[in-house]
Amino acid sequence: MFDSGLGGLSVLREVVRARPDAHYVYVADDAFFPYGHHSEPALIARVVPLMGELIAAHRPGLIVIACNTASVQVLAPLRAAYATPFVGTVPAIKPACAQSQTRRVSVLGTKATVQREYTHALIRDFAGGCEVTLVGSPELASLAEAALSGTTVSDDAIAAEIAPCFTGDAADPAGRTDTVVLACTHYPLLLDRLERLAPWKVTWIDPAPAIARRVGDLLGPSTGHAGDDGGATMIFTSNKPHQLSRALTPYFGGRVPA
Numbered sequence: 415m416f417d418s419g420l421g422g423l424s425v426l427r428e429v430v431r432a433r434p435d436a437h438y439v440y441v442a443d444d445a446f447f448p449y450g451h452h453s454e455p456a457l458i459a460r461v462v463p464l465m466g467e468l469i470a471a472h473r474p475g476l477i478v479i480a481c482n483t484a485s486v487q488v489l490a491p492l493r494a495a496y497a498t499p500f501v502g503t504v505p506a507i508k509p510a511c512a513q514s515q516t517r518r519v520s521v522l523g524t525k526a527t528v529q530r531e532y533t534h535a536l537i538r539d540f541a542g543g544c545e546v547t548l549v550g551s552p553e554l555a556s557l558a559e560a561a562l563s564g565t566t567v568s569d570d571a572i573a574a575e576i577a578p579c580f581t582g583d584a585a586d587p588a589g590r591t592d593t594v595v596l597a598c599t600h601y602p603l604l605l606d607r608l609e610r611l612a613p614w615k616v617t618w619i620d621p622a623p624a625i626a627r628r629v630g631d632l633l634g635p636s637t638g639h640a641g642d643d644g645g646a647t648m649i650f651t652s653n654k655p656h657q658l659s660r661a662l663t664p665y666f667g668g669r670v671p672a
């Protein structure tokens with residue numbers, strides 16, 4: 415499981431639930447965080463060789479790029495460079511547009527994710543006539559990172575980041591946004607606060623359950639028994655000492671990552 419930071423934990427949580435028998439190596443490339451602030455060439459130059467080192471060191475059977483910003487820019491070069499299967503995380507525009515009643519959908523991601531051609535192509539192919547508003551959030555991933563690390567993050571800071579998602583006539587439930595795609599894996603970590611701070615109720619689309627199903631399909635039938643704990647390792651590329659292991663156990667299905 416690979417992300418720029420702790421956001422991929424929102425994907426890991428679902429994947430571990432689906433496949434408790436696997437061993438997990440979670441890699442947070444925090445030395446290069448936030449990915450949303452880098453250019454595409456810089457991100458490719460960073461992630462492709464780093465992945466080569468990780469594959470050589472850990473020999474994974476499957477790699478989940480649990481990061482939209484990396485997936486929309488680096489997934490193709492990764493697949494071209496390595497034989498290991500990759501599962502990416504890309505904005506869930508198709509299911510969001512399929513279920514929107516008001517035909518107004520917002521895509522909340524990093525600035526990089528909403529600017530890239532990959533995301534624009536998803537809208538062209540799958541918007542199905544919905545009006546799609548792209549919202550590039552400059553700070554929400556960093557705010558989620560801070561909150562998970564135990565720093566107080568104000569409601570005002572979060573509310574300001576999500577405000578542009580809410581379009582249309584606020585007074586008319588049939589004429590306003592009803593669906594928001596969480597197009598950055600950090601955001602589901604703040605879901606309870608997003609729900610509370612939203613100016614009106616919307617459906618938030620988190621792609622993690624769909625990714626977990628895809629991982630299960632690719633891994634094939636479980637070789638272990640229900641309740642088996644394959645263990646887990648957590649790596650921060652900054653090598654900074656951290657005290658997070660115990661706080662993160664719920665995301666690892668109860669195991670304490672080494």
Ligand code: DGL
Pocket residue numbers: 417418419421422447448449450451480481482483484524527555597598599600
């Ligand atoms: N978690 C990442 C994503 O899904 C990005 C956060 C960042 O590093 O900017 O887009």
